[in-house]
Amino acid sequence: MTTLSPTPTFLDETNAERIVAVLREDIVRLTLKPGDPVSESETALRFGVSRQPVREALIRLSQLGLVNVRARKATRVVPISEKAVLDARFVREALEVEIMRRAAQMATPGWDRELRLLLGSQEEAVAAQDLSAFHALDEAFHRKIAELAGVGFVWDLIDAQKAQLDRVRFMTLDSNLALSLEEHKAITAAILAGDGAKAEGVLRKHLGKITTHLATGRQRFPDYFVSR
Amino acid sequence: MTTLSPTPTFLDETNAERIVAVLREDIVRLTLKPGDPVSESETALRFGVSRQPVREALIRLSQLGLVNVRARKATRVVPISEKAVLDARFVREALEVEIMRRAAQMATPGWDRELRLLLGSQEEAVAAQDLSAFHALDEAFHRKIAELAGVGFVWDLIDAQKAQLDRVRFMTLDSNLALSLEEHKAITAAILAGDGAKAEGVLRKHLGKITTHLATGRQRFPDYFVSR
DNA sequence: TGCCTCAATCTGGTATGGAAGATTGCGGCG
DNA sequence: CGCCGCAATCTTCCATACCAGATTGAGGCA
CATH class of the missing domain: 1.10.10.10 (Winged helix-like DNA-binding domain superfamily/Winged helix DNA-binding domain)
Known part of the structure; x- marks a missing residue:
């Protein structure tokens, strides 16, 4: 209760x-x-x-x-709808790509410490295979970049979209933490180097994983999805 | 009443x-x-x-x-906040830039007729200097592009952001309809030509006008704004 | 057996009253 | 004259009651 x-x-x-x-x-x-x-x-x-x-x-x-x-x-x-999930991905990707570009433009050496701190915590979560801890740190990492870029507000919107995406994530219990961490590192490096295009590319791939989760999730829990 | x-x-x-x-x-x-x-x-x-x-x-x-x-x-x-308006612009720009890219990729000759139809109505509104008609057509134009690109859903989000932006627009009674129409034409041409980068460029400039409106609006109605 | 009907019971939408904190303005006091 | 305190009046938030449409299940009829 x-x-x-x-x-x-x-x-x-x-x-x-x-x-x-x-x-x-x-x-x-x-x-x-x-x-x-x-x-x-x-x-x-x-x-x-x-x-x-x-x-x-x-x-x-x-x-x-x-x-x-x-x-x-x-x-x-609401049942999970493939379209709704992909729409949410579109929105998140559009917003976060713009954040990455902006972050890469604005990056200063001072950011290095803040980001590496979060990456360090993620290392520990990966080592412990602590899914929920990593999940929280994942969100914190993305949010931190938005805040550093001066658009922390935008993350609230992304957060709303993330509700749709997270449901799928929880269905599949995405477990390739090491890969996610590597991508986080690549994003961090690109931003600090001022390479917005690189950061954008990695991010798009990073977010693209939802499509495979969608497929496996749908296979495992077909009745969670809206019929079509 | x-x-x-x-x-x-x-x-x-x-x-x-x-x-x-x-x-x-x-x-x-x-x-x-x-x-x-x-x-x-x-x-x-x-x-x-x-x-x-x-x-x-x-x-x-x-x-x-x-x-x-x-x-x-x-x-x-809520008082108008410069930050909130710029945040809304950021969000709208991020989303719509992505829509433009996608539209340019997907464009087919069939789109030509639909878009030119809307541009024609806009011509008339400009000729009649009918602000509110043009405003409605402006929104319809942007929404149509989103729908053609298969992401009509996204426009609902933009619409929510637009509330903030429109308040400023109504303060300044933005009247350079001819210029807006020209930009719409340029966007249309770029999309139909498959030139996403061009469409993106024009759009960013198109949306950038809000900053000048913000300045003049703040000057004319200072007490509508949050003090800072 | 199978279908149809109808009533009991569910649903969310609205109206209204009361509670507690915030605001305001007036009156008394220094 | 200026300031402080208190009471009247505001505010949103919550509880309760009622309404009409939707759903469901049982019973009757073919």
């Missing part, structure tokens, strides 16, 4: 916001499976609140494309 | 959705000015509904970055 943290009442965080965070995690990690119904009243019971904050959380999640809310029809976790 | 269309009840469109559309337009067209309070109860009275659908509309608008909803503080139209 998930209950809302009664103690911290973190700043002014509202119930609805906490519910969004929990449900989003449930959906991305496939605890709530694609197609599962997410009833307002049941969810309200689960969190020990009324329907209202749940309802508002679902509105937010629907804007993230994670649930499908229609009048007088059951709200459901 | 704005009242909700009582007749159509368009499909299953909900009150909250209609309110979103109206308020968004009010904000983008500066009928609701940056900093203006948008009270739940007053807005409910205005639309002749209860506070609940208004509240949900405000949640959606806050996710679009148009209003600022905080617990127990007055909800207000």
